[in-house]
Amino acid sequence: MDGVPKVRGAFEYASDLHRDGMLWGATLRSPHPHARIVAIDTSAALKAPGVCAVLTHADVPGKKTFGLDVQDQPVLAIDVVRYAGEAVAVVAAEDLELARAALQKIAVKYQVLTPITDMAQALEPAAPSVHPQGNVVRTLTIVHGDPNAPADVWVEGEYETGMQDQAPLGPEAGLAVPAEDGGVDLFIATQWLHADLEQLAPCLDLPPEKVRLHLSGVGGAFGAREDVSMQIHACLLALRTNKPRLYGLTIAPERLHEIRRERRPGSRYAELDNCRYEVDEADAMMRREGIRSINSTSKSIEEIATTILRELRIQRQVY
Numbered sequence: 001m002d003g004v005p006k007v008r009g010a011f012e013y014a015s016d017l018h019r020d021g022m023l024w025g026a027t028l029r030s031p032h033p034h035a036r037i038v039a040i041d042t043s044a045a046l047k048a049p050g051v052c053a054v055l056t057h058a059d060v061p062g063k064k065t066f067g068l069d070v071q072d073q074p075v076l077a078i079d080v081v082r083y084a085g086e087a088v089a090v091v092a093a094e095d096l097e098l099a100r101a102a103l104q105k106i107a108v109k110y111q112v113l114t115p116i117t118d119m120a121q122a123l124e125p126a127a128p129s130v131h132p133q134g135n136v137v138r139t140l141t142i143v144h145g146d147p148n149a150p151a152d153v154w155v156e157g158e159y160e161t162g163m164q165d166q167a168p169l170g171p172e173a174g175l176a177v178p179a180e181d182g183g184v185d186l187f188i189a190t191q192w193l194h195a196d197l198e199q200l201a202p203c204l205d206l207p208p209e210k211v212r213l214h215l216s217g218v219g220g221a222f223g224a225r226e227d228v229s230m231q232i233h234a235c236l237l238a239l240r241t242n243k244p245r246l247y248g249l250t251i252a253p254e255r256l257h258e259i260r261r262e263r264r265p266g267s268r269y270a271e272l273d274n275c276r277y278e279v280d281e282a283d284a285m286m287r288r289e290g291i292r293s294i295n296s297t298s299k300s301i302e303e304i305a306t307t308i309l310r311e312l313r314i315q316r317q318v319y
Contacts, residue, residue: 013170062205169219176238183210
């Protein structure tokens, strides 16, 4: 029963966790949507006051990439950054301000590349590949009904969605504590501990039984906490320094897209139910959709199609 402490401001979120002698973490992120990493120099950051560790992709002991469905997201960018905000290096320091100050001392030389910002452009044969395997993650064809059925009305449309993000209570944060058996305990706000574990253990080069995840205070998720964000970074630094490490993503709302990759703007082309409908089926279809019936005998085919599209757009806004 966490409703009462939440409304009273007494609930302990993941960012409120604390251990004596713990370090604080921060991440250096790419300012470019697409660029090649020519060189990274962390020497000045390592000499900065209060800094205990600075890690890059070369310090990831196990698998270099992770992902919920497709494991193609680098733990830390290797040779290319593919979106503005991609993690390049992480720092552990004695307090948060020292960690953030050290980020400014990491010198990264970028060769800026032209990003592909349009999905249709990315599908062109001559489009440059964002990933080595190309720009298509998966091809899935869904066929329902007879697409060649004769019809007097054929409803089709292209539907676009804008960028959106959730706003749950409590930031994405966690506390990683190194264990005596060489493993790590991670106290984290997440949606599913088991899915995080499946991604963390290979990157840390540890057996799953040595990576123990504990659910901390979660202020909601709504799908926002299904992806790994700072979990691997926190564990890497805790294991390197052998000290508990608190890692919190305190990012302004307008910059949340830098750490999350879901719910991007989208565009879909659709034929209604991927079928063509006879005019005398239009009334039944619209009743299924909860739309007021139309008199197909008193309207032209163009008017019927326009009415269906208009009513479907109105209806879709409800969901």
